[in-house]
Amino acid sequence: MKILKGRLEIVHTTFKNLNFLAGLQTVEASEFELEYCKTLLKPLHLSQYFEVPVSYFENAFGVDISGNPGLEELGLTNLTSISGIFLVTMNPKLKRLKLPNLKNAQLHSPYTMTPAVSVSFNSPQFCLTLQEAKILLNYRKINSFVFFSKVCKPGNPTKKICVAPKVGCENLVGDLKIGPKFDFKKVKSLKFIYGSLIVKDTNLTDFKVFENLLEVVQMNSTKLAIDVQGNKNFQNATISKLQRVYTDHMIGVLFKNNHNSLKFDFKSCISIRNAVNGPDNQFSTSFDGLSCEDMEKLKKPNGGK
Structure with a gap:
């Protein structure tokens, strides 16, 4: 047959x-x-x-x-x-x-x-x-x-498929952990992350280094898909080409203890949340404990919205 x-x-x-x-x-x-x-x-x-x-x-x-x-x-x-x-x-x-x-x-x-x-x-x-x-x-x-699965680690990694970030890699299988001394040249070509995107204690101000990133897929329901914490200069969460964040975690995307102005970045919150398993996932994204709707209601210290 x-x-x-x-x-x-x-x-x-x-x-x-x-x-x-x-x-x-x-x-x-x-x-x-x-x-x-x-x-x-x-x-x-x-x-x-x-x-x-x-x-x-x-x-x-x-x-x-x-x-x-x-x-x-x-x-x-x-x-x-x-x-x-x-x-x-x-x-x-x-x-x-x-x-x-x-x-x-x-x-x-x-x-x-x-x-x-x-x-x-x-x-x-x-x-x-x-x-x-x-x-x-x-x-x-x-x-x-x-x-309820994961992506198998490739037996024979290639230039475009890697298990650790490197120049020219488009598909990363595993978590991407970015710290204070990370070489950002290794992620400029990255399109797909099959794991978590973790950014902690860096001097980043935004996500422009991820100029080609399309998807973050985290199938482990105990792990965040995007975890951004302790980046004191980080003020803009927009990932320009991001199309989808797959997560089974109740709160799949977390921003915490970054620059204070980030909690007023309502547009970035909506943009990311719309990518998380569809636009109706109301509680998937948290900015210092705030939902996108909470952020929209906040007034900036200078009186603007």
Whole structure:
């Protein structure tokens, strides 16, 4: 089998791998099927404050590989394209997806409050390759996702993919820690951080050194995505090209004990918050304990707003 139109569901099995499906190249949910799902669920009028029960996924087309206690790898080595939903959850021995040829993911949830992608509650050692992360985290095409994971450290770092900042690197896998004596030439080309951006006790006044930074992705729910503290000259938090900050932390972006004027930088706060998992994440960004709305109400010492 090379093409499956509909739903691939593998749940509560004893399989160690799925290599019997190694020939599978495409799992496709047609536009008709996706519209059917939306029509089916629309009359439910579920509140945004409640999770949609699992039973409502039964008519969602795509991939669901969940609750397989012995599953160690997927083994779908020829899978290149998926559409619909993609759920890989509660497989306690699963350490890798092993989808080396996945190139296209047109992922959509049948209802706005259910995730289109969920990769969660697998082995504590589970990680996504950089290629898998980039495809599954394509936020321009995906309405919602849940990840309890990390990005695997590349076995063979290259000039553009690194595990420590260096000149020419565009994809950093790991935390970027910037202190007083940091060489900022190493981050001028940086576009993606798969870890935390930590800036502490520097003489920086702004983020202009990150002239190409597009995304900060922190999948560890116990870690801040952006942590900026103790920079006494830091007055402007804008990152000019920033498009997305992915975080599962309740407050994913923290600015604390920097220059006093930063708490009046309402525009930077809004700009960053809009990048954090979408514009409706009201409490994701904190400037000395203040929300963006709190900052907007503050009056500067000279009487201006």
